[in-house]
Amino acid sequence: MIKKILGKITIHSILIFVSLLSIFPFIWLISTSLKGNSENIFAYPPTIIPTDFTWANYTGVWEKVNFIGYFINSMIVAGGTVLLNIILSAMAGYPLARMEFRGKKITFFAILATIMIPFQAIMLPVYLITLKLHLVDSVNNFAGFLGLIMPFAVSAFGIFLMRQAFLGIPREMEEAAIVDGCNVFQIFTKVLIPMVKPSLAVLAIFTFIGSWGEFLWPSIVLTKDAMYTLPVGVNNLQGMFSSNWRFIAAGSILSTIPIIIFFLCMQRYFISGENEGAVKG
Amino acid sequence: MFRYYGKYAPYLFLMPAAIVLVIFFFIPFFQTIALSLMDYSSSIYNAQFAGLDNYVKLFHSPVFYKVLLNTFIYLIVAVPILAIVPLFLAILLNRQIRGLTLYKILIYLPVIVSIVVAAIAFKWLYADEGILNFIVTSLGLEKIGWLTDPNWALYSVIIVTIWKGIGYYMMIYLAALMSVPKELYEACEIDGAGFFTKHLTVTVPHIMPTIALVTTISAISAMKVFAEIYVMTKGGPLNSSKTIVYYIYERAFENLDLGFASAMAVVLLIIVLLLSLVNILFFEKNRYQI
Numbered sequence: 001m002i003k004k005i006l007g008k009i010t011i012h013s014i015l016i017f018v019s020l021l022s023i024f025p026f027i028w029l030i031s032t033s034l035k036g037n038s039e040n041i042f043a044y045p046p047t048i049i050p051t052d053f054t055w056a057n058y059t060g061v062w063e064k065v066n067f068i069g070y071f072i073n074s075m076i077v078a079g080g081t082v083l084l085n086i087i088l089s090a091m092a093g094y095p096l097a098r099m100e101f102r103g104k105k106i107t108f109f110a111i112l113a114t115i116m117i118p119f120q121a122i123m124l125p126v127y128l129i130t131l132k133l134h135l136v137d138s139v140n141n142f143a144g145f146l147g148l149i150m151p152f153a154v155s156a157f158g159i160f161l162m163r164q165a166f167l168g169i170p171r172e173m174e175e176a177a178i179v180d181g182c183n184v185f186q187i188f189t190k191v192l193i194p195m196v197k198p199s200l201a202v203l204a205i206f207t208f209i210g211s212w213g214e215f216l217w218p219s220i221v222l223t224k225d226a227m228y229t230l231p232v233g234v235n236n237l238q239g240m241f242s243s244n245w246r247f248i249a250a251g252s253i254l255s256t257i258p259i260i261i262f263f264l265c266m267q268r269y270f271i272s273g274e275n276e277g278a279v280k281g
Numbered sequence: 282m283f284r285y286y287g288k289y290a291p292y293l294f295l296m297p298a299a300i301v302l303v304i305f306f307f308i309p310f311f312q313t314i315a316l317s318l319m320d321y322s323s324s325i326y327n328a329q330f331a332g333l334d335n336y337v338k339l340f341h342s343p344v345f346y347k348v349l350l351n352t353f354i355y356l357i358v359a360v361p362i363l364a365i366v367p368l369f370l371a372i373l374l375n376r377q378i379r380g381l382t383l384y385k386i387l388i389y390l391p392v393i394v395s396i397v398v399a400a401i402a403f404k405w406l407y408a409d410e411g412i413l414n415f416i417v418t419s420l421g422l423e424k425i426g427w428l429t430d431p432n433w434a435l436y437s438v439i440i441v442t443i444w445k446g447i448g449y450y451m452m453i454y455l456a457a458l459m460s461v462p463k464e465l466y467e468a469c470e471i472d473g474a475g476f477f478t479k480h481l482t483v484t485v486p487h488i489m490p491t492i493a494l495v496t497t498i499s500a501i502s503a504m505k506v507f508a509e510i511y512v513m514t515k516g517g518p519l520n521s522s523k524t525i526v527y528y529i530y531e532r533a534f535e536n537l538d539l540g541f542a543s544a545m546a547v548v549l550l551i552i553v554l555l556l557s558l559v560n561i562l563f564f565e566k567n568r569y570q571i
Contacts, residue, residue, distance in 0.1 A: 007476075008378070011373050011378065012378070012379075012380075014373060015370075015373060015374070015380075015384045018370060018388060018447075019383075019384055019387035019388055021444070022387050022388050022390055022391055022444070022447070022448065023387055023390060025399070025402035025403055025405075025406055025444075026390075026394075026402060028402070028405065028406060028412060029401075029402045029405060032405065042408075042410040042411075044410075044415055044418075045415060045419075046412045046415055087297070088297050088298040088301065089298070091294045091295070091297060091298065092294065092295050092297075092298035092299070094294050095290070095291035095292075095294045095295055096295075099284075099286055099290065099291040100284075101291035101292070104291075107295060107299075110302075110307075111298075111302065112561070114302055114306045114307075115557060115561070116553065116554045116557035116558065116561075117306055117310055117550065117553075117554075118501075118504070118505055118549065118550070118553045120505050120507065120526040120529065120546075120549065121313060121529070121546040121547075121549040121550040121553065122306070122309035122310055122312075122313050122546065122550075123309075123529075123530075123533075124309075124313065124316065124529070124533045124534075124539060124542060124543060124546065125308070125309035125310075125312035125313055125316065126305055126309045127534075128312070129304060129305070129308065129309060129312075150301065150304075150305065151305040153301045153305075154297075154298045154301045154302065156302075159298060174285065178285045184285060184286040184287065184290045187285070188294075209393060212395070213394075213395040213396060213397075215395070215396060215397050215507075215508045215511075216507050216508065216511075216526075216530075219511070220530075220534060230395065231395045231396075231397040231398075231508075232397075234395065234397050234398055234401065235397050235401075235511075235512055237401075238401070238512075245405060245408075248401060248405075249405065252398045252401050252402065255395070255398060256394055256395070256398050259393055259394065259395065260390075260393070260394070263386075263389075263390070263393045264386075267382075267386060270389055270392075270393075270452065271382065271385040271386060271389055271452060
């Protein structure tokens with residue numbers, strides 16, 4: 001009995017310790033962002049609870065930085081990327097799961113090969129091609145958004161996820177639809193797509209998170225502040241407020257609020273443990 | 282089942298994805314190799330065919346070896362920790378305990394937050410007069426130049442990568458642990474085995490494929506590290522925290538030495554290709570079976 005209680009205490013202590021480690025960097029950032037000018041943020045010993053509590057850093061950084069603009073840009077880019085990934089992955093996954101055609105094997109392995117090509121290794125030619133296609137923000141904002149979205153419009157990961165989902169649908173579903181006089185496009189949109197909605201949701205959520213946090217590609221292609229997505233804008237805070245850590249902290253926390261809300265609303269998709277298939281390499 | 286679709290239907294469905302993959306994956310893939318054979322060092326507008334010159338330059342460059350060494354250190358430090366610690370946590374969480382969901386949410390939080398914000402948060406912890414140095418000095422030790430001392434910078438960056446990865450791999454392990462039959466543990470407990478014996482003899486052998494999977498995925502992502510370094514150290518001081526992708530970025534987009542950067546990119550391609558092949562052939566076979 002005593003042994004059992006001791007075991008429980010040990011487990012909880014370890015988990016509490018790890019949980020604190022996980023959130024401490026944010027806690028410290030929040031703490032700094034709430035400290036007024038009369039409080040030394042480098043004080044020894046450090047204080048977690050601000051003595052000179054203020055919201056001024058938030059209002060200050062809000063006035064100087066176009067967070068709403070960054071947020072809208074991030075929404076457009078992540079939204080567009082999710083939409084295209086869902087449509088293109090479902091369309092490509094369907095024939096790979098359900099049809100026989102010449103060149104199927106080659107297509108399959110070609111898509112598989114893209115899993116092994118890291119974007120970081122080919123980003124330079126991707127940039128040159130994007131320039132050639134005039135998909136950059138110096139042309140116009142729409143072209144700029146397309147340039148941010150198109151290289152990530154579909155992934156082998158998504159195609160295989162959808163193929164897997166279509167493979168799991170019983171053939172009888174299609175047979176019944178054929179008897180009812182559906183053509184192939186109706187079977188796809190009216191019969192099959194509704195049955196793979198859970199997989200589409202998983203694909204959408206993980207694509208959204210990936211696109212929302214993407215930093216490397218936007219920092220390469222973007223030239224105008226008005227086009228910045230949140231990660232690029234947040235990185236830029238460091239240059240704007242060089243050593244004003246109160247503002248940098250407040251800006252970082254502000255930029256994180258949307259994704260935390262998204263995570264808490266969708267948490268079952270992340271932590272239920274049912275989406276082992278949603279592993280991204 | 283008879284063919285209910287026309288001759289061209291499969292191609293029509295595949296077309297949009299194929300166009301994107303060709304333009305943004307296959308053409309750039311071959312162009313990377315082509316660029317690596319060109320010399321852009323004198324002028325970006327007037328490239329000359331250079332054969333293997335860029336590779337010769339690469340293999341004679343001390344920075345290249347430094348970068349490879351840094352990436353290798355990244356692998357041998359981050360990968361074992363990311364394979365073992367999340368497994369340990371998953372085992373602790375794989376039971377009915379109070380606060381289960383809250384623990385999972387808190388430990389998963391770093392995965393969700395943008396790497397840029399994570400890097401800024403750590404930069405603040407690592408500040409010269411920052412809270413980590415307060416802890417270090419109150420233990421009676423010398424202050425550490427977390428991001429300014431060449432001996433420390435790389436490890437300080439690795440810590441961020443590890444911190445951000447733990448929750449992700451923990452969830453993969455948790456899913457795998459669900460498949461371990463409970464009876465095996467009961468048999469073990471009757472034999473009087475303790476926590477570590479129980480999990481080393483039952484859990485670990487049972488989920489070995491997942492452990493191997495986590496090892497290769499975390500190795501591949503360690504090869505691609507960029508944002509942490511860009512935000513925190515820019516590869517410095519003295520190249521001490523420069524990794525492959527940061528070096529490619531710097532040579533391509535700051536020095537405009539496209540040929541040299543592409544030769545470096547080909548090296549990255551080869552390493553990731555080998556790691557991915559291991560992954561696909563051994564650990565994710567089922568998903569990719571035709």
